[in-house]
Amino acid sequence: MPRDPYDLYAKDLALAILRPFGAAESDARITAETQYADLRFVLAPTPHASDAPDDFLTRALAPRMLFEFAHKPPDVATVVSWLFKRDGWFLALRREAKRRKKKPPTLPPTLVVFSAGDPVEARAAYQMHTPVAPGCYDGAPSGTYRLVVISQLPKTPETRLVRTMGAGVTLREALRELDALPPDARERTLAGPLILRLRVALANDPSPEAQEIAMDALKMYERDVKKNHDRGLKEGLKEGLKEGLKEGLKEGLRDAIRAACEARGMTLTAAQREALSQETRPATLRRWHLRAVTVGSANEIFPRG
Numbered sequence: 001m002p003r004d005p006y007d008l009y010a011k012d013l014a015l016a017i018l019r020p021f022g023a024a025e026s027d028a029r030i031t032a033e034t035q036y037a038d039l040r041f042v043l044a045p046t047p048h049a050s051d052a053p054d055d056f057l058t059r060a061l062a063p064r065m066l067f068e069f070a071h072k073p074p075d076v077a078t079v080v081s082w083l084f085k086r087d088g089w090f091l092a093l094r095r096e097a098k099r100r101k102k103k104p105p106t107l108p109p110t111l112v113v114f115s116a117g118d119p120v121e122a123r124a125a126y127q128m129h130t131p132v133a134p135g136c137y138d139g140a141p142s143g144t145y146r147l148v149v150i151s152q153l154p155k156t157p158e159t160r161l162v163r164t165m166g167a168g169v170t171l172r173e174a175l176r177e178l179d180a181l182p183p184d185a186r187e188r189t190l191a192g193p194l195i196l197r198l199r200v201a202l203a204n205d206p207s208p209e210a211q212e213i214a215m216d217a218l219k220m221y222e223r224d225v226k227k228n229h230d231r232g233l234k235e236g237l238k239e240g241l242k243e244g245l246k247e248g249l250k251e252g253l254r255d256a257i258r259a260a261c262e263a264r265g266m267t268l269t270a271a272q273r274e275a276l277s278q279e280t281r282p283a284t285l286r287r288w289h290l291r292a293v294t295v296g297s298a299n300e301i302f303p304r305g
Helices: 005-021 076-099 120-125 157-163 168-179 186-201 208-228 231-243 247-263 270-278 282-292
Strands: 022-029 036-043 064-070 110-115 136-139 145-149
Touching (some): 076 110, 076 120, 168 186
Antiparallel strands (some): 036 064, 136 145
């Protein structure tokens, strides 16, 4: 079903954070009844994340996890549907273990719900009255249902990325904290392209929240351009959008494409570098730049052949 742009951003950011630690899969099909979880995660035996900073999302990883993200606090029925997916995966894992004659798991995978606000009714229904840590609640069985109320999290560096999954003041404050970091900070390079994509998704949303978030995201992006390129490039970008791309703007867009690829860990082949240096059409360069900040690989940016 169509996803809220904020929830889509949260899912994609969590996917990017979790990938070094194991197999992370978005929109994961759970049962034969065609149910999909926002994100499914299986912890790797030896995660490739030794250089990753301490982050709230990764500090308590379980062997198997489902993640669901809610910009608006979920009601009881929504939580039930998420638990149903989790339990469907649990039963499938038990069947597979028995088929392979291995010991089946005794507890279901951990369901982690990130809610921008406090789902008071749903939390009370599952008797999550007392947080085990600020903003964090554990539910039955044996803490395999975790609720994170993002607006209640402490304002610390380790919660910064998760707080960009929040709403209202929480989200705006987290974006401004992110903007205060150096342009090459890991959190900026990880979340920056996704924040820009969120801004694009919110372009036609007239709500005050969406417009303020879009403006903060644009300011962040413009400051990155200013810090990484000279003032002439910045003026060229503005002038080019109004009057047609000139030579300075073309090179500026090429630099922006290269910078986006580097920041997101996408290595260009010799043929792709040559195609980028030879391209002179403004519309094509703009299209490639949008792809560079949204797609998952360099092959999706440039035409084949």
